[in-house]
Amino acid sequence: MVILHLAIILPFIFALLAPLLNRLLPRVHTGWLMLPVPVVLFAYMLSLIPVIREQGDLEGTIPWIPSLGVDFHVYADGLSLLFALLITGIGSLVLLYSIFYLDKNKEKLVHFYVYLMLFMGAMFGLVMSDNLMVLYSFWELTSISSFLLIAFWHKREKSRYGALKSMVITVFGGLAMFAGFLLLYVMTGTFSIREIMGDASAIANHALFIPAMLLILLGAFTKSAQFPFHIWLPDAMEAPTPVSAYLHSATMVKAGIYLVARMSPIFAGEALWLWLVSxxxxxxxxxxxxxxxxxxxxxxxxxxxxxxxxxxxxxxxxxxxxxxxxxxxxxxxxxxxxxxxxxxxxxxxxxxxxxxxxxxxxxxxxxxxxxxxxxxxxxxxxxxxxxxxxxxxxxxxxxxxxxxxxxxxxxxxxxxxxxxxxxxxxxxxxxxxxxxxxxxxxxxxxxxxxxxxxxxxxxxxxxxxxxxxxxxxxxxxxxxxxxxxxxxxxxxxxxxxxxxxxxxxxxxxxxxxxxxxxxxxxxxxxxxxxxxxLFMTIGVATVGILLFLMHKRTAVLNQPLFAKAILNRSYDGGMRMMERLSGAITRVYMTGSIRHYLIYIFVFLILAIGMTLFSEDALKVDTTGFADMTFYEAAILIALVLSSVSVLFVTSRLTAIILTGAVGYLVALFFVIFRAPDLALTQLSVETVSVALFLLCFYHLPKLKKELVSLRFKLGNFIIALGVGTIMTLVALSASGTRPFQSISHYFLENSYKLAGGKNVVNVILVDFRGFDTMFEIVVLGIASFGIYSMIRLKLKEDGAEGGSLKPGTALPLNGHKSNDVIFKTIAKLAIVIILGFSLYMFYMGHNHPGGGFIGALMASSALLLLGMSFGMKTVDRIMPISFQKLTAFGILIALLTGVGSFFFDAPFLSHAFGYFHIPLLGELELATATLFDLGVYLTVIGVAMTIIFTIGRDQ
Structure with a gap:
């Protein structure tokens, strides 16, 4: 029944389309554009009434995470049909009512209907789901969307308070319910409600049966506002009346009741269930x-x-x-x-x-x-x-x-x-x-x-x-x-x-x-x-009329028992206490010092990995297969160790940067000796760009304080650095000394040319076999560069000066500055042309020879950096009048479209193809779609590197 899945997805589709439809039809009330959704769904659910009565329940499955037993399995029976009719039927009337209730000129209607459609889809999916994990996903989505609806008039403090209160209580119950679902899975090995019902008698005596029941009931009671969790519902009345009419009378508050009804076949035979629920x-x-x-x-x-x-x-x-x-x-x-x-x-x-x-x-x-x-x-x-x-x-x-x-x-x-x-x-x-x-x-x-x-x-x-x-x-x-x-x-x-x-x-x-x-x-x-x-009803009416007539004159009927409800005071006090406690704890470790944060990370790394290595007996160092160390390797190793240790004890930031760069270049020498040209080129390029970046950051840093060069300070750094180095060395030795299965490297060596048409195994792995990894890497790089750009621009705006922390009028390293060294500028002209040409060569030839998009992009970035240092940023802007942020986005888009293109040939995402073609004047050439993907990597890395460097290094 794919149509059931489409019915659930339809409100989400219209939630996404609402802003677009509002732009296309600005004079039409957004409610009229959304109204067909619940009307169509209601009509469809009505048509299922005779089908379910005559043919039985309807179901359908779309695989989601089969390895974990999580599938988008929908199940339409009498109970889910009744709730679906309420969701869509009342939803249709509420939407019609809201069109006349909400003023188009005063309210943000697009926001309102987006939230309402999200809620409708979430409730519809909740009552139709057979899989507990899918049901939980929709359950929490109802909490989130109801939070947005209750806080629709967010400028009112009571609206924000009511929205937060409802979300805290219902999400708390939802998490408890989630734990109960996991216990059911532990007992039965399935997330399917139907299958769990079939095993109900078998798990009734299980030790986890009662805990699972209590946790699930906690979720149901919080959602359906049962005492003492009811306190969120009165405050939720700050929502617009259409929201109250929909969420708090017909749908959201009934979700807990639905859960109790759905779980009854599993827990009904337990006395505690009957007593607690009733x-x-x-x-x-x-x-x-x-x-x-x-x-x-x-x-x-x-x-x-x-x-x-x-x-x-x-x-x-x-x-x-x-x-x-x-x-x-x-x-x-x-x-x-x-x-x-x-x-x-x-x-x-x-x-x-x-x-x-x-x-x-x-x-x-x-x-x-x-x-x-x-x-x-x-x-x-x-x-x-x-x-x-x-x-x-x-x-x-x-x-x-x-x-x-x-x-x-x-x-x-x-x-x-x-x-x-x-x-x-x-x-x-x-x-x-x-x-x-x-x-x-x-x-x-x-x-x-x-x-x-x-x-x-x-x-x-x-x-x-x-x-x-x-x-x-x-x-x-x-x-x-x-x-x-x-x-x-x-x-x-x-x-x-x-x-x-x-x-x-x-x-x-x-x-x-x-x-x-x-x-x-x-x-x-x-x-x-x-x-x-009947006599009970007559008694109700008789006594009720008397109390109604006495209401105004009877304090016990019309006046509150307490100045403030005890439960609400408990909630407010608990929230204040948690805020104070969390604030106190946060202030202990959130010091504003990046060094402190790195210490937390590194100490945790040392303890976590170290304890695992020794407790699990995973420390296995086997040196029998190690090669003998040559004189050159020993000399580079000694120089590398001395450079690393020296960084800890220098008193100048400039010296520290130079020594750090020396460590990187010495590592590149190791790659040269080990005949790994791709890695050597990458390391050299990364170090060049990194050292320049460090120098640019160094320009902004305040004067080095005395305590930062004290022996105690450096000794602490030395101990942590030594601990991290030791642990990572032990991990590397243990990993190389343990071979639980055959290395996959043989597969890459044998198939890189046969399956991907490339002789450079490293590049083939990056752009073909493990293209997913590369795709995610460039996306992460892009996000990081946009984050750096945004933070620096916000800092400049907050300071009210273009120079950020510098005094107004003070130029930054690459802005308005250009070298006066004639020899340097003359050499730079030639070097820039050579580096850029070599960058393009490495990009194009990387599929079969050392190189590739990543290495080529780093070299191109080095050339652009050299151009800015020697001739100033105005020259860079004149030669390359582009936005590097847009270049980053364009590169990611090219890589993504290359992967999507495989769908047109009925192939999985990021599947690549290659072939040999005769090109006039050039002869026979190999053309591979992986080159387009590598082009995306090339442009992204240039955009990322230049965005970071030029954002830090110039005032614009």
Whole structure:
């Protein structure tokens, strides 16, 4: 089912296209350009309902990291289909609503819709993924995109605070969930949810089973705002109302519920699962509903209402998991009614809560406030909005004939049924469940009445409003009207969803609970007779009306228990403590001294590699195959050691630079003696450019301090340098003395000419066999050069002087300076031409003779450096009027296009070809595509070297 993969990717594609579409159609609201995405996806998911019912579940796989068992495996069953319909259906209405809610002239609409599309794609991928690692990737992407959406009005401190709070808590839970997924993999050897379900009975007694369950539940509870992790959701209400209507009522907060439902077949037989999910859900239900009574901001009231309703749904999924203990019996379907209620209320809540959030957005948009103390009497001026609010609120309160009444009755039934279970201590404690549910339902009834009648009823207070209230425009009313209509339709005709949505979702939550070919009985009606549930509802309404009438005069109902919530204070205090602690720790080692940072790196290197060598018995030095040392090698070695040691004890930076260069040139002599011309040429070129670069940096450095030439300072440097040298020598000797497998060098020697058409094995390896390495190397070089350029330019800008740390008007080494030495300039003219010509020769002949793009580029850079030193930068600019930063980018682009070109010949990336062709006047020549790749390397290295040198060495 590749089309399922395309459906997941589609929102991401439009997220990338949003800026381009906005530029092409600047007069069109970006929302209209994005709206077709959820509409098309919703229509497609609707078309899958009969397919899944008749043909079964749909799935498809695209390999991703097969070696690790990570594949992009999508799986569409009843549960994922229900969530996908909510994501795309509510998403379509929210997008339509946002078009009229957000002002095109005042808001950064492109940013908003990019974030919204990212979130939609992430949620869609999350519910469709069968692979745990892919699911986790989408899970965290929902946290990141929701962070961006909550912080959309980022200039507001509360928006930034709410966004950070939501991200910290949900990402913390996500990391815990990730650890739980890894434990499942350790137990089963697979990341596939379907395969883990098949091994559920086998791993039930594993020592890691309970830890995995607890970690996964931690992720679910944080995402779905279960107590005590609920504190992020009220602060997330600082997001624009379309975001609240989408993320915090229908999609993101339901991700945790989806995870619990999806994992139920694995953990349902565990008592701890039932108690934690149902118990914490009920606690969240009653706490959230009670806190909602005390809110004066309409969105805050809906936030705590959402927390409460999420707890209700969570508790139902927890109780429904008891059905797994009675597989194949009549009791299985009896207890699965809790799952049926959970699925139905999941659908109902998304519909009526989405409508209510949009109503609150309309009230805020048209009156300028959400403070319930300033509102009242709006039904006369906003009759349509009032009607929608009444339908949504009555449904949330559980009043017939709306859909919320039906799922609330089913909720009461599930709570009453659980008393009959004789497992897990339910016979003793099960009676508390319906009592808690009834009390929470009373609170729900009260805040539902407050929401509609305190806002739209009572005495008008239009003088307290920022705007003159009036009915919302038609475009803003369409979406909530559609949702309110669905509230009525599913209330009057609930069985429309019975076997199209509810039963398939139940079958996905309880696979194998019934015999093959059987279906769950799903029959929902408004009238069940005079039942206990009906009397509970009557009691809820009676007590609820009394409390509603007493609300203003009763402190326990309308005033907070504490000045500040304890949990929020704990979060804020914890964040402040971590900031102070991290700041204190950071100040210890972040001294601003590059020397200190190098000491950390080198000491860690010595300890880590040294301990590994000795603890793993990897130190194996075999000198039997070593060649005898010649007189010349011994002389160069002695000179090299003396030069290296001398660097530590000199008192002049200039002397240190000269000695460092001497070490490099002596190493190049070694390569000459060992008959490695490519390495020798590279080393010589690198040393030439490096010494010049050191000298340019040296020009900017302050005067050498006395403590930097003290014996203690140099002794520390000597010990660390000696340690690094010793460790790396031991590593080299151990590596050369251990041959666990045959060297690959024989393969390169035998095939470099046959397969790549080149006689220079070194160059063939760089541009053909290991072209990926070279590609990444030039990209890293390019990034480094751009970083150096950016930092220096920013430094110059901050100092307010073109010379950076130098005084204004003071020229830098290569700017405006040119040598007055006639002999030097005369020799330089000839030398530059020779070096550049030799550079081009080495580049062209490098495939078959010593040389190549890298070496040739370094030589060309040396020639350009010599040109600047002898004739000044103005001469370089006149001869080469190009930007070296652009040259770097152009070189990387050539190398990349060379690799991409292989796709046109159905070959892997960076596959090269060669052939022999007769060229007029030149005769028969070998032409290889690797030469184009080497050209990219050549241009990149020149651009990198010159960018760094000329940025440091001149003031422009």
């Amino acid at each position: 118990g914490l859900g009920l606690l969240t239900l009653v706490y959230g509903s009670y806190r909602a009574l005390k809110q004066v901001d309409l969105k805050s009231m809906l936030a705590f209402s959402t927390i409460s309703q999420l707890g209700l749904i969570m508790s139902l999924f927890g109780l429904g998991s008891a059905a797994a203990l009675y597989t194949g019996t009549a009791q299985a379907e009896f207890y699965s009614k809790a799952t049926m209620a959970a699925v139905f209320h999941l659908l109902n809540h998304a519909i009526f809560k989405g409508a209510l959030f949009m109503v609150v957005g309309i009230v805020d948009h048209e009156t300028g406030t959400r403070d319930i103390r300033k509102l009242g009497g709006l039904m006369s001026v906003m009759p349509i909005t009032f009607t929608i609010a009444m339908i949504g609120s009555f449904s949330m309160a559980g009043i017939p004939p709306f859909n919320g009444f039906l799922s609330k009755e089913m909720f009461f039934t599930a709570m009453l049924n659980i008393r009959t279970m004789e497992l897990f201590g339910m016979e003793a404690w099960g009676t508390l469940f319906p009592v808690i549910a009834w009390v929470a339902s009373i609170f729900t009834f009260v805040y539902s009445m407050l929401l509609v009648f305190r806002t739209f009823g009572g005495k008008a207070q239009f003088d307290k409003l920022e705007k003159k209230p009036h009915e919302a425009p038609l475009g803003m009313l369409i979406s909530p009207v559609v949702l309110a209509t669905l509230v009525i339709v599913f209330g009057l005709f609930p069985n429309l969803a019975s076997y199209s949505l509810i039963e398939p979702a139940m079958a996905a939550v309880h696979p194998g609970l019934l015999s093959p070919g059987e279906q769950f009985m799903v029959s929902i009606s408004l009238w069940h007779g005079l039942t206990i549930e």
